[in-house]
Amino acid sequence: MTLSVSATVERWPVAGYFIISRGAKSHVDVVRCVVSDGINTGTAEATPIYYEGESAEECAEGIVQFAAAHPGLDRATLLQNMPRGAARNALDCALWDLECRQKNTSLWQLAGLPEPFPLISAFTISLGQPEIMEAQARQAAFNGQRLLKLKLSGQDDRERVAAVHRGAPDARLIVDANESWNGLDVAAEASQLAKYSVELIEQPVSAGQDHLLSGVRSPVPLCADESCHTSADVERLAAYYDVINIKLDKAGGLTEAMAMAHAAQAMGLKIMVGCMLSTSLGIQPAFALAQLAHWVDLDGPLLLAKDRADAFQFEFGRILPGVRAG
Structure with missing residues (x-):
């Protein structure tokens, strides 16, 4: 099945400043990934790992390029062929979300995880x-x-x-x-x-x-x-x-x-x-x-x-x- 895949960068302001030993942040740039089979749509978000040199723009571009090169995209293909990091996270989780919607089930049920509680x-x-x-x-x-x-x-x-x-x-x-x-x-x-x-x-x-x-x-x-x-x-x-x-x-x-x-x-x-x-x-x-x-x-x-x-x-x-x- 050929899926349509898109990725966009969103900027979200931080409440005040988020400060750790590596520096302060006043905002975070995230990558929003959308995957569709033409009927159902899966959506996910990932945050680039800045201390490893990732950027939101590069992650978004990497998602689109990988999807174009792998038209029969699934989670196994993704795990075997795409390096770890935020780009793969966004695409992997969007595929999980898509399958949940295709099967009309919850993520915890599909993944075999315990039923969520507070x-x-x-x-x-x-x-x-x-x-x-x-x-x-x-x-x-x-x-x-x-x-x-x-x-x-x-x-x-x-x-x-x-x-x-x-x-x-x-x-x-x-x-x-x-x-x-x-x-x-x-x-x-x-x-x-x-x-x-x-x-x-x-x-x-x-x-x-x-x-x-x-x-x-x-x-x-x-x-x-x-x-x-x-x-x-x-x-x-x-x-x-x-x-x-x-x-x-x-x-x-x-x-x-x-x-x-x-x-x-x-x-x-x-x-x-x-x-x-x-x-x-x-x-x-x-x-x-x-x-x-x-x-x-x-x-x-x-x-x-x-x-x-x-x-x-x-x-x-x-x-x-x-x-x-x-």
């Missing part, structure tokens, strides 16, 4: 001065957020975490070092942060430097993010990490993301499902996969100034099944 999602506290992060945490807790994710930089991290804990003493905490702890004693840092209800540390060392964690006995589970892209990475990383963070943009779609989840389960690793900055369309397939996760970080839409009209509903720190969950 999930507690982390809410991100951007990198900043401790007093600013404390104020953001206090406001987030007032708004009902129960799981906060702190962006760290490798400098003054203990002060930042302590400040957030003061601002939201009852909140559960995740910290994201964003590869900034290469020169630090990871176990010692983790021991200090454990005092403040920190229950997970993401990517303490640079991708490719995971051996620095060899022999580290951390009292807080360590999670591979930038180091873990596809299912081929999971077995290697099991020697250094307790958890993997699955993001569909990194994996290149729901198809590979599910393979990652199954590989993690086979290796005894726990699962986190995360996202880039995105609208509700971008996290729709991730929400289905997140039913298998121990930690969920799908707050991308909450960090935008506005979302799509048929958005997910967030209530008291939870993301609720609704129109997009089906």
